[in-house]
Amino acid sequence: MASYEKIAVLSQALYEATAEVSRLSGEISNLKNIQNKLKRKSTEIDYVVTLSENILGEKYDDEKNQEKEDLNSLRQIILKKKREILALLSTKIQNLESDLWTAQNVERNARNALNAALAS
Numbered sequence: 001m002a003s004y005e006k007i008a009v010l011s012q013a014l015y016e017a018t019a020e021v022s023r024l025s026g027e028i029s030n031l032k033n034i035q036n037k038l039k040r041k042s043t044e045i046d047y048v049v050t051l052s053e054n055i056l057g058e059k060y061d062d063e064k065n066q067e068k069e070d071l072n073s074l075r076q077i078i079l080k081k082k083r084e085i086l087a088l089l090s091t092k093i094q095n096l097e098s099d100l101w102t103a104q105n106v107e108r109n110a111r112n113a114l115n116a117a118l119a120s
Contacts, residue, residue, distance in 0.1 A: 002117035010114040017107035024100040028093060035089045043079045045071045 014110040017110045020103045
């Protein structure tokens, strides 16, 4: 049987690898939740017309049209930023998934080494 020190070191390595796998899995899950919520968020901006604006007449039509154009421009900016954030989230998730794959291999190797040490 392997020495106590070797088993202790291998147990600690397995514990740390498992903790890293759990941390990365949690972080990926959290980012995917954020990504899904952001995907569902609407970028529509409603233009609300009050009764007094309707009564004022054509004098304010140009101003009303300008406000609608401004709101549409704002919506386009928001939509662009939303796409940028979603792209950044996707990249971050992909990187974390790669890290998770590596951490899972480390965990598997640590488990195999500990099992081999216990069996010897």
